[in-house]
Amino acid sequence: MDTFLHAIQSLNYTVAAVVLPLLAALVNFCLPVKSKAAGWISTIAILLSCVLSARVFATIWNNPQVHAQRIWFTIGQTQVYAGILLNNLSVLMLLLVSVIALPVHIYSTAYMKHDERYSRYFTYLSFFCFSMLALVVVDSLILFYAFWELVGFSSYLLIGFWFTKDKAVKANKKAFIMNRVGDIGLLSAIIILFAQFHTFDIDTIFGQNGLAHLMGIQDGKWTLIPNHLPDSVGSVWGRGTITALPALWQYVACAGIFLAVAAKSAQFPLHTWLPDAMEGPTSVSALIHAATMVAAGVFLLGRVYPMFIETELTILACIGCFTAFMAATIALTQNDLKRILAYSTISQLGFMILAMGVGAYASSLFHLATHAFFKCLLFLVAGIVIHQMQHIKDDNNLDIDPQDISHMGGLRKKLPLTFITAVIAALALIGLPLTSGYLSKDGILIQAFEWSDGRNAWFKIIPVMALITSWLTAFYVARLIFKVFFGEFRLLKDNPDIKPHLGDGGWPYTLPLILLAVCCLFPLFSFNPLAYEHAWLFEGLKTSARHAGEGVYHSLIPISVNVISLLLLFAAYRIYTRESRLPFPQKGFFYRLSYNQWYIDNLYKRAIVNPVLRLGSVCFWIDRNIIDGFLHLLTRISGSIAKLAAWTDEYIVDGFLHLLAAIVQSIGNFARKFQSGKVQYYLFSMLVIVLLLFILKILI
Amino acid sequence: MITLTDFLIVSAALFCIGLYMTVSKRNAIQILIGIELILNAAILNLVAFGKYDKVNNSGQIFALFAIVLAAATTAVALAIILNVYRRYKTIDPNDITKLRD
Numbered sequence: 001m002d003t004f005l006h007a008i009q010s011l012n013y014t015v016a017a018v019v020l021p022l023l024a025a026l027v028n029f030c031l032p033v034k035s036k037a038a039g040w041i042s043t044i045a046i047l048l049s050c051v052l053s054a055r056v057f058a059t060i061w062n063n064p065q066v067h068a069q070r071i072w073f074t075i076g077q078t079q080v081y082a083g084i085l086l087n088n089l090s091v092l093m094l095l096l097v098s099v100i101a102l103p104v105h106i107y108s109t110a111y112m113k114h115d116e117r118y119s120r121y122f123t124y125l126s127f128f129c130f131s132m133l134a135l136v137v138v139d140s141l142i143l144f145y146a147f148w149e150l151v152g153f154s155s156y157l158l159i160g161f162w163f164t165k166d167k168a169v170k171a172n173k174k175a176f177i178m179n180r181v182g183d184i185g186l187l188s189a190i191i192i193l194f195a196q197f198h199t200f201d202i203d204t205i206f207g208q209n210g211l212a213h214l215m216g217i218q219d220g221k222w223t224l225i226p227n228h229l230p231d232s233v234g235s236v237w238g239r240g241t242i243t244a245l246p247a248l249w250q251y252v253a254c255a256g257i258f259l260a261v262a263a264k265s266a267q268f269p270l271h272t273w274l275p276d277a278m279e280g281p282t283s284v285s286a287l288i289h290a291a292t293m294v295a296a297g298v299f300l301l302g303r304v305y306p307m308f309i310e311t312e313l314t315i316l317a318c319i320g321c322f323t324a325f326m327a328a329t330i331a332l333t334q335n336d337l338k339r340i341l342a343y344s345t346i347s348q349l350g351f352m353i354l355a356m357g358v359g360a361y362a363s364s365l366f367h368l369a370t371h372a373f374f375k376c377l378l379f380l381v382a383g384i385v386i387h388q389m390q391h392i393k394d395d396n397n398l399d400i401d402p403q404d405i406s407h408m409g410g411l412r413k414k415l416p417l418t419f420i421t422a423v424i425a426a427l428a429l430i431g432l433p434l435t436s437g438y439l440s441k442d443g444i445l446i447q448a449f450e451w452s453d454g455r456n457a458w459f460k461i462i463p464v465m466a467l468i469t470s471w472l473t474a475f476y477v478a479r480l481i482f483k484v485f486f487g488e489f490r491l492l493k494d495n496p497d498i499k500p501h502l503g504d505g506g507w508p509y510t511l512p513l514i515l516l517a518v519c520c521l522f523p524l525f526s527f528n529p530l531a532y533e534h535a536w537l538f539e540g541l542k543t544s545a546r547h548a549g550e551g552v553y554h555s556l557i558p559i560s561v562n563v564i565s566l567l568l569l570f571a572a573y574r575i576y577t578r579e580s581r582l583p584f585p586q587k588g589f590f591y592r593l594s595y596n597q598w599y600i601d602n603l604y605k606r607a608i609v610n611p612v613l614r615l616g617s618v619c620f621w622i623d624r625n626i627i628d629g630f631l632h633l634l635t636r637i638s639g640s641i642a643k644l645a646a647w648t649d650e651y652i653v654d655g656f657l658h659l660l661a662a663i664v665q666s667i668g669n670f671a672r673k674f675q676s677g678k679v680q681y682y683l684f685s686m687l688v689i690v691l692l693l694f695i696l697k698i699l700i
Numbered sequence: 701m702i703t704l705t706d707f708l709i710v711s712a713a714l715f716c717i718g719l720y721m722t723v724s725k726r727n728a729i730q731i732l733i734g735i736e737l738i739l740n741a742a743i744l745n746l747v748a749f750g751k752y753d754k755v756n757n758s759g760q761i762f763a764l765f766a767i768v769l770a771a772a773t774t775a776v777a778l779a780i781i782l783n784v785y786r787r788y789k790t791i792d793p794n795d796i797t798k799l800r801d
Contacts, residue, residue, distance in 0.1 A: 677800025679793050680731070684723045 007066040010059045014084055017052040017098065018133045020045040025126035031119045038119030039109035042126045046105050049133065050098040057095040060086045062540050067203050069139055078198070085139035085203050088540050089302050092369065093136035097292050099519075100372050101129050103512030104287040107380055110508035111283050111387065121161060121281070128154035132292050136299060141190045141200040144303075148186060151296055152179040152264070155288050159280040171276035178273040182263020186300075189256030192249050193307075196222065202303060212306040215250075222250040254312045257304055258319075265297025265349045268323040272601050274346055278338040282386060285338060286379030290345050291372035298352045298368050305361060314459075317357025317448075321462045321469075324350030326598055328472035332479070333594040337382050337403045340480050343597075344429065345375055347469060351444055354466060360447035362541035367440035369537060370525065374428035374437060377516035381422040384509055385411065385484060388502045392491065396498045400491065405483045407494075412485040414502035417510050419485050421517040426481050428520040430474045430565050433558070436525050441470060442558045443532035449553045467561065474565035478572035486577040707748035715741035728781045728791040732774065739770045 024045035028038040060066060069083025105125065112121050131150035138144050153176075160172030190200070196215075197205050206212050214224050223244035261267060266274035277289050288294075301316075308316070327346035334340045348371045355364035388411075389402035400407050412419040428437035448463035492498065504510055518524070526535035596602065674685060714737050721734025743763045750759015785791050 675800055677797030679796075679799070680723050680725075687719070687723065 003064075006059050007068075010056045010066055010086060011068050011084055013052040013056045014086060014094070014137055017049040017056065017094065018130060018137060020049045020052075021126040021129035021133065025123050025130060028119050028123040028126060033117050033119055035119045038122040039105070039112075042122040043102075043105040043109060045126060046098060046101050046129055049129070050095075050102045053091075053095045053098045053133075056086065057091045060091045061088060065203075065208075067139060067207075069201070072140070080142065081140060081201055082143055083139045084137050086137060089299070089365065090136050092365065092537070092541070093295075093299055094133060096295075096369055096372055097129065097132050097136065100291045100376050101125075101287055103380070103515050104283050104291075104376065106508050107286075107383070107512040108281075108283040110506060111383055112281060117161075121158075124154055124157045124161065125284070125287070128158065128288060128293070132296070135296060139202050141193065141202060141205075144202065144300075145183075145186060145190055148260070148264075148296065148300075149183060151293055152176065152183065155179075155277070155293050158284040158288060159277045161280055161284065165279065167276075168279040171273075171279040175273040175277050178270050179263045181270060182260040182297075185256035185259025185263070187256075189253040189260070192245070192253040192256070196245050196249070196253075206304055206306050210306060212304075215307070217247045217250060217309060220247050221245070222247050250307075250309070251312075254308055257300065257307075258312075258316065261297035261301050261353070262319070263297070264300070265294050265353065266323075266346045267297070267350065267353055268319050268326065271323060271327070271346050272597075272604060275339050275342040275597070278336075278342050282338065282379060282383030285342070286376045286383065289342065290375040290379050294345060294349055295352075295368050295372060298349065298356070298364060301353070301356045302361065302365055305356065313357045313359065315357070317354050317451075317462055320350045320353030320355070320357055321465050322350070323347070324354060324469045325465050325472075326350075328469045328476065329594050330597045331476040332472065333591060335404050335406050336401070337386060337405050337408075337480070337484070338379070339403075340405070340476060341375070341378055341382055344378075344473065344476065347473065348375065348429070351441065351466065351469075354448065354462070355444040358444075358448045358451035358462070360444055360451075362538045363440060363443035363447055363532065365541050366525075366532070366535060366538050367444055370428065370436035370440045370520075373516055373519040374425040374435075377421060377425040377513065377520060378429065380509075380512055380516065381418050381425065384415065384418050384505060384513075387505075388415070388500075389491075392498065392500050392502075396495070398491075398495065398498075405480065407491040408484045408489070409487040409491075410485070410489040411502070414500070415485075415504050417504045417513060421513040422481060422485065424517045424520050426477045429477050430569075431470060432562060432565065434522050436520050436522055438558070438562075439522060439526055439532040439535050439538075442561065443538065445470065445557050445561065446532075446553045449557060467557070470561055471564050471568055474568045475572055478569045479576055482572055482576035486573070704748055704751065707744060711741045711744040711748065714738075714744065726792050726794065728784065728793055731793065732777050732781065735777075736770065736774065739766070743767060743770075 021042070024042045027041055028035075031038050031041075065085065065087035067083065067085045069081040072080050072082035074080070105122075108121065108125065112118055115121060128151065131147050131154055135144065135147035135151055138147060156172050156176045156179075159175050160168050162168045163172075193205060194200060197211050199205065204210060215222060216224075221244045259270070263270045263273075274289060274294065278285050280289070324347045327343045327350060331340050331343035331347065334343065348367070352364045352367050352371070355361075355367060385408065386402050389400070389407065392398065393400055393402050424435070428435035431437040431441035445463065445466055448466055452459040452463050489500070492500070525537055526532070532538055593599070674682075718734045718737030718739075718741060721737065722731050725731050725734060743766050746759050746763045746766065748759075750757070750763075753759050781791055784796065788796055790796070
């Protein structure tokens with residue numbers, strides 16, 4: 001009875017937590033555009049959401065899942081349910097999203113203070129929070145898809161928030177279009193899943209005794225594998241029937257889901273929108289494009305994880321690994337502060353996908369949670385730095401890009417708190433001990449090595465690449481920190497006459513930084529700072545009891561990662577603070593490859609965008625010249641037919657009638673001439689006619 | 701000896717003169733005279749063909765009858781001309797074209 005009441009209470013709290021930001025968005029929508037109340041309405045809503053989420057989290061975590069649903073609509077015999085599914089994964093995400101959103105809201109009240117459309121900003125932000133919170137708790141694939149779209153849509157609104165900037169408009173279009181590619185994948189996957197399982201219920205398909213666990217590929221069919229059947233299968237049985245589809249559809253469904261994940265979580269073929277999305281306000285980048293929305297892809301993977309088969313997981317690992325490596329190499333040479341962080345986000349998301357691929361399910365989600373904190377923190381720091389640079393730029397009418405790190409330097413004395421929190425976040429991102437990043441990232445690396453052990457030697461490439469990527473991470477993060485906070489202020493060196501007034505800012509800036517910085521340290525996640533297995537979060541998400549053995553990797557990996565990372569940090573310190581010389585040739589092939597982001601954008605431009613544009617202009621030409629031309633031809637033909645008809649009508653039909661009339665008239669006129677009223681004339685005419693008659697009579 | 705043909709020639713001449721006058725004269729009185737001439741031509745014919753009549757002198761009688769009638773019609777016609785003159789201040793039939801359409 002007690003658990004039942006708890007369940008009801010949790011469900012109510014969850015609904016309230018999800019709906020509060022929506023209410024805030026609605027209220028803000030009705031407020032005047034410049035109203036300062038909007039910020040506080042949204043912040044209070046998200047604070048309440050946060051508290052409620054924490055209550056729900058405390059109730060559900062490591063307890064049996066709570067699942068409530070009711071019939072939403074019925075089509076024919078098919079009943080579609082809608083409801084809420086609370087298990088460890090969803091309550092973790094619920095808490096994570098609201099906890100990350102809270103400091104971002106507080107920060108935004110100060111950051112967006114002078115914006116023209118202050119209340120619109122908070123409308124969008126609250127709407128985003130609502131979509132994301134709803135996304136993580138819904139139990140139906142249809143609702144999931146709907147909120148998935150809403151998340152993409154609100155991201156679109158926020159990227160293009162400063163829509164007067166041409167770049168922002170381009171970026172939000174790009175993000176939206178690339179996300180549409182993923183949405184198509186998700187939609188087709190949902191359709192295939194419904195064809196196979198005849199239900200949209202996530203719990204029935206992917207839950208603990210879900211149908212997906214029992215399925216496999218056999219004889220070219222995607223069907224039930226008898227020896228997967230557990231004993232307690234009965235409860236699941238009644239709820240869905242299973243047909244055997246050809247195996248191809250399983251591959252298509254997984255490919256669709258992968259496409260969706262790649263689009264939302266910015267994985268290799270579809271990652272290019274994320275760096276451009278940095279055109280939005282920095283606080284938005286922190287919330288959406290670093291911490292929460294991009295995690296939706298990983299969350300989706302976590303939800304549908306049971307349906308992937310071995311080969312697909314390997315492909316996933318390869319792509320995650322490649323993305324992580326590629327993004328890290330790009331981040332090495334970028335000069336735009338937010339772009340570096342964006343590529344770092346892509347790289348870390350690659351790590352999460354890699355972890356999913358190698359079966360490190362719990363580590364992946366663990367990294368998702370830790371990454372959210374430190375990446376959000378890094379973005380907020382970047383926001384403060386950019387804000388200060390913007391002030392200098394505006395005060396002194398300088399022609400600089402406020403996001404370019406090559407102008408910065410020595411800011412640690414001017415922005416002490418920002419500096420300290422940035423260092424904590426950076427260390428967590430590198431994965432040094434005593435931070436949360438150490439726990440999650442080393443977990444992924446260790447499990448990747450263990451995974452490759454039992455396989456072909458080629459599979460070793462994946463963990464080795466991941467290892468190299470984590471060293472690259474150390475280097476680019478160090479470059480960022482040293483260039484921004486150490487050395488001397490390069491802008492001041494170039495323009496000696498300016499007097500910058502810099503500061504950390506008021507409590508709306510500092511409080512979120514401190515909050516997030518505390519969350520980046522190990523005690524929040526584990527009391528043992530060195531072993532990821534003891535993190536409560538990891539234990540709560542572990543799917544199997546398979547306990548990682550005390551393998552050789554457990555000591556080797558962290559040591560090698562940390563020692564080499566520290567060496568790289570030292571090297572970066574030497575290079576970037578002393579500025580003795582540039583470490584790498586600035587025009588080598590690899591430099592250009594990295595600086596131009598592997599030419600992927602150029603490739604897409606050439607291979608997809610230009611052909612599409614050309615196709616568009618061809619279609620336009622066809623439309624203009626052939627279809628319109630045909631219509632114009634028709635118009636002209638019917639016009640000339642009409643003209644011909646008009647001519648015929650006027651000259652032939654009317655002409656005939658006029659002729660008749662004219663004949664009649666002339667006859668009449670001719671006859672009228674006789675009616676002259678002169679009596680003698682009548683008489684004379686009569687005489688003539690009579691005479692004529694006589695003459696005729698005589699002649700005939 | 702005066703033959704029928706001579707009468708008829710005189711009659712035809714009278715008729716033609718009358719007809720010509722009727723058609724060509726510009727004075728209503730003269731037209732009236734023309735009409736009288738035509739009438740007299742007809743009467744002359746009546747008298748001339750009376751030779752062949754089985755009943756005695758019926759041709760002459762009919763001629764007398766016609767003369768009386770002619771006198772009556774002339775009186776009426778003169779009255780009309782008088783009225784026309786009063787109304788139009790002219791008796792030239794070419795000027796009186798009220799009957800025209």
